[in-house]
Amino acid sequence: MKLSASLSQLIDALRCLPGIGPKSAQRIAFHLLERDRNGGSQLGRSLTKAMDKIGHCQSCRTFCEEAICDLCQNVKRIDSGLLCVVESPSDILAIEQTGQYVGRYFVLMGHLSPLDGIGPNEIGLDQLDNLLITSDVKEVILATNPTIEGETTAHFIAELCQKNQVEASRIAHGVPVGGELDLVDGMTLSHAFNGRKVV
């Protein structure tokens, strides 16, 4: 049986969503057509608008509809002299939810991965270099993910900071709060032991 053109086009297009295969795409398309046409139309409009309008902040590279994002324009954050380097804009959301950090961010939009052709310029380290030279940053907090690539990237940026005579620090690794010790992997445990503090 041949599906109508718009329907098979929709099923194909839905496969750009992460984790959605042909069968789920079909299920979603039928769900929207049968039960939620308004939601589907609204999603269509929102997607078109978002993909069209959302660019990157010229200063910190996060997602933003203006040239410079709100966080980068915040005087309190600029004055703090702190710059937190993260891999992705969703990391900013997670950090902001703690309400602990008042400072600026810099989003790499990835991590160093030479085998995939992602070098320092692809993750905006030239821009970060400029930022360290031109603005009054006193400490760079390296909050890349605790993966091999994230650690390598953090190491690389730490050297960049050293070159610019800016202090660099790495967020602590250890046992997560509320976690159980016997479920924690060995690497995390050794970090927890090496990073122990006097009580």
Place this chain on the structure above:
Amino acid sequence: MKLSASLSQLIDALRCLPGIGPKSAQRIAFHLLERDRNGGSQLGRSLTKAMDKIGHCQSCRTFCEEAICDLCQNVKRIDSGLLCVVESPSDILAIEQTGQYVGRYFVLMGHLSPLDGIGPNEIGLDQLDNLLITSDVKEVILATNPTIEGETTAHFIAELCQKNQVEASRIAHGVPVGGELDLVDGMTLSHAFNGRKVV
């Protein structure tokens, strides 16, 4: 932290997808913006077009961009005198994949559910009644889902067929091919025993 307007609108809109909560919606939005903007734009266009253009076949009620769908215009299917009643257009896809059935369909777009306000007219039984009177249907095959609501709906349609002196049959229930007997539920097993055939 306040997300940009288009971004939070997109995250809200993504929640119309089945099984997508606030966290997954955020993950999908960031994924599309970071890694697949073309896919996102394409999906936006496809959704808008599909929700706008796809209507229902005037004869069998399946999804269709024209007034009458291909299956309903097929002379071989009309001549067969068979009409298969299903709950949803995706059931047609499943049946067509077997390649066994050559006949027309009628899609209820749901099942009888008086508590939710879904009566005979909401699932198009007035239209089915008309179809039985005006066209040359010899047998109605009831292929609604084997659930309580599906069985009730099938029973109701069987009575409609009797009134119009058209034969009605129900698809067989039993142990699925390739299934293991000890994993099959009791209801299915009793159907399998009651529906046993002489070898």
